[in-house]
Amino acid sequence: MAKDVKCGVHSCAFWKSGNKCGAKNIVVEMYSEGKAKTSGQTGCQTFRPKDLL
Numbered sequence: 001m002a003k004d005v006k007c008g009v010h011s012c013a014f015w016k017s018g019n020k021c022g023a024k025n026i027v028v029e030m031y032s033e034g035k036a037k038t039s040g041q042t043g044c045q046t047f048r049p050k051d052l053l
């Protein structure tokens with residue numbers, strides 16, 4: 001279990017200074033057929049644009 005999530009997506013409503021994630025929990029999905037092979041084939045589904053929350 002991840003204790004701290006470091007994130008550089010500062011356009012996310014949950015993002016906090018120091019590259020911290022302020023969400024209570026996050027969901028990460030893969031964007032590929034079969035197994036994800038690179039980090040670029042994964043992504044945070046909890047992301048919400050700052051201007052929508």
Ligand code: SF4
Pocket residue numbers: 005006007008009012013014015016020021022023026044045046047048
């Ligand atoms: S919800 Fe996802 S994208 Fe948003 S700050 Fe947390 S880890 Fe980053």
